[in-house]
Amino acid sequence: MKEKLTRSQERVLHLLQHHDHAVSAQDLHSELRNSEKSVGLATVYRSLETLKLQGLIKALTLPNGETVYSVTRADRHHLNCLNCGKSLPIDSCPIHDLGNQLAKKHSFQIYYHTLEFFGMCSQCQEESQ
Numbered sequence: 001m002k003e004k005l006t007r008s009q010e011r012v013l014h015l016l017q018h019h020d021h022a023v024s025a026q027d028l029h030s031e032l033r034n035s036e037k038s039v040g041l042a043t044v045y046r047s048l049e050t051l052k053l054q055g056l057i058k059a060l061t062l063p064n065g066e067t068v069y070s071v072t073r074a075d076r077h078h079l080n081c082l083n084c085g086k087s088l089p090i091d092s093c094p095i096h097d098l099g100n101q102l103a104k105k106h107s108f109q110i111y112y113h114t115l116e117f118f119g120m121c122s123q124c125q126e127e128s129q
């Protein structure tokens with residue numbers, strides 16, 4: 001399942017790992033441009049697409065049409081604000097046991113799972129009132 005990452009994919013992934021909030025492809029692109037080896041925007045998009053397919057990152061589309069990206073940490077789940085793109089981590093995995101049960105029942109080797117909640121964070125709720 002895991003293919004070896006190219007240099008630009010690795011750089012995009014590392015950059016995302018340094019952010020604790022979701023960032024857009026444009027933001028990543030301009031951050032990479034400030035470093036000595038720049039990466040084209042098309043390459044950033046391609047890298048993001050590959051990383052997403054490998055389950056290493058996740059994409060979230062905001063109401064303004066902008067797509068923001070953040071890393072998926074091993075068995076970490078989040079409450080995602082659709083308004084500002086903030087992700088609040090949940091302490092534990094609510095479906096850990098379910099995963100084990102399904103794996104057993106179907107003799108399926110599960111590599112990873114995703115579980116995300118979407119809505120509006122308390123700060124955005126206050127601002128919208």
Ligand SMILES: [Zn+2]
Nearest residue numbers: 081084121124
């Ligand atoms: Zn918010």
Ligand SMILES: [Zn+2]
Nearest residue numbers: 075093095096
């Ligand atoms: Zn989980």
